[in-house]
Amino acid sequence: MEKLLNLLQEFYWENRKFSNENWLLTMTNWVENLSGAYAQTYIISLQGWFIKWLVDNDKIDLEKLRDLDISDNFNYEYFNKNKSDFLISLLSISDNPIELLISILK
Secondary structure (H helix, E strand, O other): OHHHHHHHHHHHHHOHHHOOHHHHHHHHHHHHHOOOHHHHHHHHOOOOOHHHHHHHOOOEOHHHHHHOOOOOOOOHHHHHHOHHHHHHHHHHOOOOHHHHHHHOEO
């Protein structure tokens, strides 16, 4: 969990034009408590750009992501073309998206 919070803070400081300090405090509190549906939804959404930032900044262990036993029909072509979209799709159908995300962080 600490790794995710540190990455959220790093994301915030690099992208302050999208947010403000209240956003960071709120997001941190919600994620620490895993009680905020908004925080979880924002973190895994396309609109938040956090997942894309994680992939683009090499914060995701792509080998772990590829090795997840998620489906017999794992689409490697889609995965290789759109890693962030693939990850967002995967997180959106997960029962525990934050735990899944934490499990594949570097």
